[in-house]
Amino acid sequence: QVQLQESGPGLVKPSGTLSLTCAVSGGSISSTNWWSWVRQPPGKGLEWIGEIYHNGGTNYNPSLKSRVTILVDKSKNQFSLKLSSVTAADTAVYHCARNVGATGLDSWGQGTLVTVSS
């Protein structure tokens, strides 16, 4: 059973860059799945950030596209998220997940809280 684990700083300064990594175990990132990032501000709903395929192909949320970069590292079986020019509005629990079917996300990391504050 595939497992995902997010890692990265829990505190980022305003105007800085948020950087997270998602390690995939129990399966290959080079499988026929896409891999996603989703975030959830405290007490609020889910927001899709973007997704990546093992060949480097990406899709991004248009509202975040100018600030987001998602990369894949097949040698380490992981993928990463960078979000630039962060503000307090980017404070959220960030999850990585595996895509399944046409639109589902079936395996999720536990999530990591990233707070944007000086």
Next chain:
Amino acid sequence: QSVLTQPPSVSAAPGQKVTISCSGSSSDIGNNHVCWYQQLPGTAPQLLIYDNNERPSGIPDRFSGSKSGTSATLGITGLQTGDEGDYYCGTWDSSLSGKVFGGGTKLTVL
């Protein structure tokens, strides 16, 4: 404001059935598959339904999904207190070229 519209809350008694609706448009639900997630307090979302009505392995048949036109419905039978939590619908939005979610529905089992 979410692209997909869900009722903020629903409630029902243990053992009863509840349905949660998800309304969209032709650019999202109308032309793409729908999925549903359960998020229990303090945990990550869990996929309940994908591709409109498919259940991942391990999801009991108490949970069912359907889609008609630009709306979708999640049904839960035999309600248990452990079902209390937030439920989200999701799909692909062809005009945005990205995944979208509903605002979430809080289920209370009275």
